[in-house]
Amino acid sequence: HHWQKESPHRATHLKQMEFQGVRDETVRNLHYLGREYADKKEWQKSLKTYERYFNMNTGDFPGQMAQAYLVQAECYRNLDRAGDAVASCLSAVPLDYTRRDAFFFIGQLYESMNNYPAALIWFSAANAIPFNPQGYMNDMRLYTWGTHDKLSVCYQRLGMIDIARMHWLEALKYLPDGPEGARILANGRWMYLKEVPKT
Numbered sequence: 001h002h003w004q005k006e007s008p009h010r011a012t013h014l015k016q017m018e019f020q021g022v023r024d025e026t027v028r029n030l031h032y033l034g035r036e037y038a039d040k041k042e043w044q045k046s047l048k049t050y051e052r053y054f055n056m057n058t059g060d061f062p063g064q065m066a067q068a069y070l071v072q073a074e075c076y077r078n079l080d081r082a083g084d085a086v087a088s089c090l091s092a093v094p095l096d097y098t099r100r101d102a103f104f105f106i107g108q109l110y111e112s113m114n115n116y117p118a119a120l121i122w123f124s125a126a127n128a129i130p131f132n133p134q135g136y137m138n139d140m141r142l143y144t145w146g147t148h149d150k151l152s153v154c155y156q157r158l159g160m161i162d163i164a165r166m167h168w169l170e171a172l173k174y175l176p177d178g179p180e181g182a183r184i185l186a187n188g189r190w191m192y193l194k195e196v197p198k199t
Contacts, residue, residue, distance in 0.1 A: 027057045031064055035071050043075040050075075066096035073105055082109050100126040100142040107150060120154040123147055144174035149184055156190050165191040 030053035037046035050072045057065055073088035086109055092102040107122035127147045131138070139146075148170040155164035168184070168191045175181045 025052070025056070027053055027061065028064075030056065031068050034068065038071050038075055041078070043078050046075045047072065062095040066092040066099075066102070069095070070101055070105060073102075077109065082113065085109055098129065098132040099138070100129045100147065101139060103129070104142050104147060104150070111150065111154065116154045116157040120151070120158065123150045123154060127151060141176070145171040145176060145180075145184065148174075149187075152187065152191070156187075161191065 030049055034046045034049035034053055037043075037049060050068055053068055054065075057068075059065065069088045069092035073085040073092075076082070076085035076088060086106055089102040089106045089109075096102075103122050103126035107119045107126060110116075110119035110122065126142065131143050148167040152164045152167035152171060155161070155167065168187060171184050175184060
């Protein structure tokens, strides 16, 4: 069942989902089981489950399929298979292009490879998508400080300090608590330099 009873731990939750998946193998059960494996960092099990999911899914739930591709991409990223992760995200885009997640994820992949021009393209695409309150729950970081923070870093790395500063100031409007907020504040030292520091 979609509803879960509150408990201090979820030690038996995965076993219950595995049993449900065997007893009644539906696209919905496989999707949630695959996501649970990913949450447990069991990347290979998650990928095998999503392989069954995609073989069974006829496209009746495009929003759910898009989410499944993003979980699949997360598994590939953690297995150092960046090309497969990008491909999974690209499969999600036509299914639900009203959300920033897939575009942002691809930007992160290119950023992790220090390919800032490519990352900039995808972060810019994410930033162009307006907030969509319908359907799956939104990752609000992507609609507040997250995308502007990434754009700021990319522009700074490419030597475009004025544009980097503009996005940094936008991120400051939604400054989060904790380490992320501290990191964004610390990035301010690069936003007012005339020359880009050598890295």
